[in-house]
Amino acid sequence: MSDTTPYVSLKGMSKSFIGIKVLKDVDFDVRPGEVHALLGENGAGKSTLIKMMSGLYTPDAGTFTVGGEEVKFSSTRDAAAKGIATVYQELLLFPELSVAENVFLGNYPRTAAGIIDWAEVRRRTRDLLDQLDSPELDGDAKVLTLSVAQRQRVEIAKALSKDARILIMDEPTASLVESDVQRLMEVVRQLRARGVGIVYVSHRLPEIFALADRVTVLRDGAHVATRNIEEVDEQQLVSMMVGRPIDSLFPKAEAKIGEPVLEVKSLNHGRQVRDISFTLRRGEILGIAGLVGSGRTELALTLFGMTPATSGEILMEGRPVRITSPRQARDLGIAYVPEDRGLQGLVKAMAIRKNVSMATMERLSSGIFIKAGAEARRALEAVKRLSIRCRDIAQPVGELSGGNQQKVVIAKWLETVPKVLILDEPTRGVDVGAKAEIHTIMGELVKQGVAILMISSELPEVLGMSDRILVMSGGGITGEIDRTEATPERVGAAMTAHRNGIEEAVR
Amino acid sequence: MALRSLIRHETFLALLLVIVLFVLSQQSDRFFTVGNLLNQGRLMTEVGLIAIAMTFVIATGGIDLSVGSILGLSAILTGVFWQNAGLPLPFAAAGAIAVGTLAGFANGVIITRFRVPPLIATLATLALYRGLAEGISQARSVRGYPEWFYLLGQRDVLGVPTQLWILILAAVVASIILAYTTWGRTVYAVGSNEVASRFSGLAVEKTKLALYTASGFAASVAAVIFVSRVSTTRSDMGSGIELDAITAVVLGGTSIFGGRGTIVGTMIGLCLIQALKNGLSLAGVKGDGTIMLIGAVLILAILASNLFERSGTRT
Numbered sequence: 001m002s003d004t005t006p007y008v009s010l011k012g013m014s015k016s017f018i019g020i021k022v023l024k025d026v027d028f029d030v031r032p033g034e035v036h037a038l039l040g041e042n043g044a045g046k047s048t049l050i051k052m053m054s055g056l057y058t059p060d061a062g063t064f065t066v067g068g069e070e071v072k073f074s075s076t077r078d079a080a081a082k083g084i085a086t087v088y089q090e091l092l093l094f095p096e097l098s099v100a101e102n103v104f105l106g107n108y109p110r111t112a113a114g115i116i117d118w119a120e121v122r123r124r125t126r127d128l129l130d131q132l133d134s135p136e137l138d139g140d141a142k143v144l145t146l147s148v149a150q151r152q153r154v155e156i157a158k159a160l161s162k163d164a165r166i167l168i169m170d171e172p173t174a175s176l177v178e179s180d181v182q183r184l185m186e187v188v189r190q191l192r193a194r195g196v197g198i199v200y201v202s203h204r205l206p207e208i209f210a211l212a213d214r215v216t217v218l219r220d221g222a223h224v225a226t227r228n229i230e231e232v233d234e235q236q237l238v239s240m241m242v243g244r245p246i247d248s249l250f251p252k253a254e255a256k257i258g259e260p261v262l263e264v265k266s267l268n269h270g271r272q273v274r275d276i277s278f279t280l281r282r283g284e285i286l287g288i289a290g291l292v293g294s295g296r297t298e299l300a301l302t303l304f305g306m307t308p309a310t311s312g313e314i315l316m317e318g319r320p321v322r323i324t325s326p327r328q329a330r331d332l333g334i335a336y337v338p339e340d341r342g343l344q345g346l347v348k349a350m351a352i353r354k355n356v357s358m359a360t361m362e363r364l365s366s367g368i369f370i371k372a373g374a375e376a377r378r379a380l381e382a383v384k385r386l387s388i389r390c391r392d393i394a395q396p397v398g399e400l401s402g403g404n405q406q407k408v409v410i411a412k413w414l415e416t417v418p419k420v421l422i423l424d425e426p427t428r429g430v431d432v433g434a435k436a437e438i439h440t441i442m443g444e445l446v447k448q449g450v451a452i453l454m455i456s457s458e459l460p461e462v463l464g465m466s467d468r469i470l471v472m473s474g475g476g477i478t479g480e481i482d483r484t485e486a487t488p489e490r491v492g493a494a495m496t497a498h499r500n501g502i503e504e505a506v507r
Numbered sequence: 508m509a510l511r512s513l514i515r516h517e518t519f520l521a522l523l524l525v526i527v528l529f530v531l532s533q534q535s536d537r538f539f540t541v542g543n544l545l546n547q548g549r550l551m552t553e554v555g556l557i558a559i560a561m562t563f564v565i566a567t568g569g570i571d572l573s574v575g576s577i578l579g580l581s582a583i584l585t586g587v588f589w590q591n592a593g594l595p596l597p598f599a600a601a602g603a604i605a606v607g608t609l610a611g612f613a614n615g616v617i618i619t620r621f622r623v624p625p626l627i628a629t630l631a632t633l634a635l636y637r638g639l640a641e642g643i644s645q646a647r648s649v650r651g652y653p654e655w656f657y658l659l660g661q662r663d664v665l666g667v668p669t670q671l672w673i674l675i676l677a678a679v680v681a682s683i684i685l686a687y688t689t690w691g692r693t694v695y696a697v698g699s700n701e702v703a704s705r706f707s708g709l710a711v712e713k714t715k716l717a718l719y720t721a722s723g724f725a726a727s728v729a730a731v732i733f734v735s736r737v738s739t740t741r742s743d744m745g746s747g748i749e750l751d752a753i754t755a756v757v758l759g760g761t762s763i764f765g766g767r768g769t770i771v772g773t774m775i776g777l778c779l780i781q782a783l784k785n786g787l788s789l790a791g792v793k794g795d796g797t798i799m800l801i802g803a804v805l806i807l808a809i810l811a812s813n814l815f816e817r818s819g820t821r822t
Contacts, residue, residue: 306705325708326705326707326708327708327709327710329708330708336706343700343702343703344702344706345706347699347700347703347704347766348699348700349699349767350695350696354692354696358696358704359708361689361693362689368688368689368690369687369689370687370688370689370692372687412707
């Protein structure tokens with residue numbers, strides 16, 4: 001914060017792709033030793049902007065200066081030479097190579113004879129990892145054995161190995177759990193203290209308030225504002241991003257909670273789902289909190305028939321059922337919106353129309369032939385009802401933004417008219433506007449009597465949306481907390497403290 | 508977008524076929540005659556039937572390398588059931604087709620139940636079924652089929668080779684299935700994203716099992732037609748035919764990674780290869796030259812269609 005002369009400065013940047021302007025006359029700069037947050041909904045131009053800074057795209061117009069001199073990057077190598085490094089959301093490491101090999105890839109220190117100096121590679125990797133407070137990371141470990149958070153630190157080490165003066169981080173916390181987020185934020189603060197300028201792209205406002213010195217908001221490819229963080233509050237940032245005021249981030253709709261729909265008694269599946277019992281009622285949102293690996297998703301998969309229960313009882317509307325396949329779960333009225341949208345939720349190459357009808361194809365066919373007219377009508381209706389923004393229903397789902405893709409998955413399952421809707425990380429990687437829309441949809445569904453089981457890593461979402469919260473840890477339930485009594489501290493404590501207890505008990 | 512680029516690929520291919528037909532007809536006056544073209548139709552039926560089933564298999568992201576061996580096995584069994592077991596020929600042929608279908612079903616079970624990748628599973632059964640065929644035949648060939656049996660492989664119905672009618676019928680039925688039925692939609696969905704298909708409650712395993720079974724059925728029907736056309740059975744029949752079928756399918760625009768492909772494309776690809784083979788040999792080109800040219804056409808066609816596609820999609 002001491003130095004206010006920007007190291008990187010962009011003025012009047014513009015960029016078009018096949019005639020469509022994705023960036024219009026945008027100004028942006030980064031000073032040494034600051035965290036500059038870049039905010040905007042999907043499609044606002046954030047990624048185009050950071051790709052220009054990292055040398056992947058060349059601007060159509062505008063001036064780009066680094067350290068006071070004007071530059072024209074034609075490759076990422078040019079950017080690296082100027083001390084600009086990027087940690088992308090989809091980490092670009094080689095899983096089969098070791099940590100040290102990844103850190104110095106293409107940049108190996110060599111001996112006088114021109115041979116790679118492995119001792120030096122190891123020593124410097126260790127050094128970099130220690131700087132990142134990661135003594136547990138082994139430089140010789142293969143990257144594929146690491147967790148997402150650890151891989152991310154390897155990426156940062158890689159950037160530091162090139163003496164990065166500017167570090168661009170694209171949604172670094174999108175796939176991290178809360179404890180790893182805290183640790184990452186510590187690392188970012190340290191880097192800032194060492195004078196590195198950080199461009200921090202994230203949807204999560206609390207992080208931005210905790211970390212950033214300045215914030216720039218983009219919308220529809222245009223620069224909306226750049227402010228010091230003290231000058232703005234959450235509401236203002238959201239309305240700058242969305243272009244309209246949003247009343248509340250978690251609009252909890254009051255619905256009448258009715259009779260039990262799903263009752264689970266002592267459900268087990270392997271080591272990940274242990275002795276789970278709970279009751280879900282009509283019109284209720286039951287939140288499931290827990291760390292990654294706590295068994296949340298495994299529980300959902302068991303209820304959905306992907307990994308059938310090994311023991312225990314499931315009652316649907318009082319009737320005992322055995323669920324051994326997703327097809328059967330669907331026919332019983334259980335729907336599951338999975339955690340990994342791209343892999344599990346959608347066939348990205350296929351049209352919206354075909355994705356929406358995918359779970360209800362039999363119903364939309366005359367035994368053999370798909371009724372194209374009925375299918376198109378259902379898809380159009382879904383697009384309208386969930387306000388899915390698209391060109392038309394023939395557009396491949398892969399072309400939509402994250403939020404709209406998620407709405408297509410939800411639409412697919414609403415077509416089955418579920419009694420129980422399981423939502424696994426319903427708003428991960430979704431921008432603020434679409435997130436509020438998804439929450440509104442959830443509110444409408446419970447009003448119609450649907451029972452929702454919502455798994456989320458985002459504590460505010462769990463606390464804001466749920467009527468009741470189940471906390472899972474080590475495959476079992478470690479807490480059941482009513483909405484009125486739920487605080488972040490109580491839920492957080494159940495997520496971690498109890499796990500230690502269980503692990504000890506297991507040992 | 509995907510549909511549009513497919514149509515573009517097929518239009519391009521059809522155009523290429525027209526050009527090839529034109530050029531070849533200039534090279535030899537025996538090429539572009541009704542008689543010759545119909546005869547070529549007769550010759551390509553066996554590959555064609557297999558290629559139709561193969562289009563489905565490849566569209567799910569799978570492959571079936573064992574079809575040539577299933578053809579050989581069914582051909583041998585037709586002869587053995589008839590001559591050695593003394594069954595009436597129609598029953599012998601039906602029995603051989605049943606065994607071939609079962610061989611396809613076995614492929615399906617290995618792939619879906621035991622989760623062996625299709626390439627490896629069918630590579631293994633390629634050897635296995637061929638070995639069976641050779642063991643059963645003891646290197647003897649069966650000849651002397653009754654005259655009526657040649658109606659299938661050597662005679663015409665309404666002026667068109669009998670088996671060509673079968674191919675046309677199969678192609679029409681298959682295109683309708685692939686384009687308009689829940690089953691066809693499942694094939695594309697599984698080929699594009701198998702995990703998401705399973706998460707959507709689609710019958711992934713059942714569909715695959717049915718496809719490999721159908722592939723075995725198609726290969727054994729082709730076997731009976733083959734026997735009728737050449738009047739004899741030998742255990743090496745159909746070896747290498749899997750590669751001809753795969754070439755036609757891929758040339759026709761079906762993605763080897765699954766999720767894309769049409770029967771129309773496969774049929775055009777099939778005609779293109781057959782026309783090149785025949786036309787070039789009539790023009791006096793040697794066999795090896797023909798194979799090389801077919802290889803080159805395959806690569807060019809894929810390159811050209813990728814080029815079209817890239818210009819159509821945004822970066």
